Amino acid sequence: MxxxxxxxxxxxxxxxxxxxxxxxxxxxxxxxxxxxxxxxxxxxxxGASELDRRRQFSLEYLFLALDLIIQRQYADVHGELLAEAEARMEALCGAA
Structure with missing residues (x-):
């Protein structure tokens, strides 16, 4: 069989x-x-496994912490960095 x-x-x-x-x-x-x-x-x-959820949580936390640091210490380039990230995402994944 x-x-x-x-x-x-x-x-x-x-x-x-x-x-x-x-x-x-x-x-x-x-x-x-x-x-x-x-x-x-x-x-x-x-659905995601427990390991996938922990990894995603870690990534989200790191992003939020880094974004906060950039907003506070490098406010003059924060918008430019977000725009560049958006442009790279569009190049990689297509228009959102």
């Missing part, structure tokens, strides 16, 4: 083409690509 279950999925043509291109670039099958994507999606739906 196998541990896998066959599930047929119909995809819109653009998604199927994009999946094929990524699978080829990653040197994997489309089936494996869909498995990986589904695993990531299900992990996201399940």
């Amino acid at each position: 196998t541990d896998t279950v066959l599930i047929s999925v119909r995809l819109p043509q653009p998604i199927a083409e994009a999946a094929k291109a990524v699978a080829e670039a990653q040197k994997t099958s489309r089936s494996n690509l869909v498995r990986i994507a589904l695993e990531h999606f299900l992990e996201g739906v399940a």
Whole structure:
């Protein structure tokens, strides 16, 4: 008996083409690509682990502390730094 279950999925043509291109670039099958994507999606739906929550808390705390220091000690460049951070995020992730 196998541990896998066959599930047929119909995809819109653009998604199927994009999946094929990524699978080829990653040197994997489309089936494996869909498995990986589904695993990531299900992990996201399940929520962050305790370790993920602690890491995020630490990052948020560090950001807030650094922002407060910059606001108080370098108020003249605070706005410029925020604008530069926004520009970098847009370049990395696309317009928000």
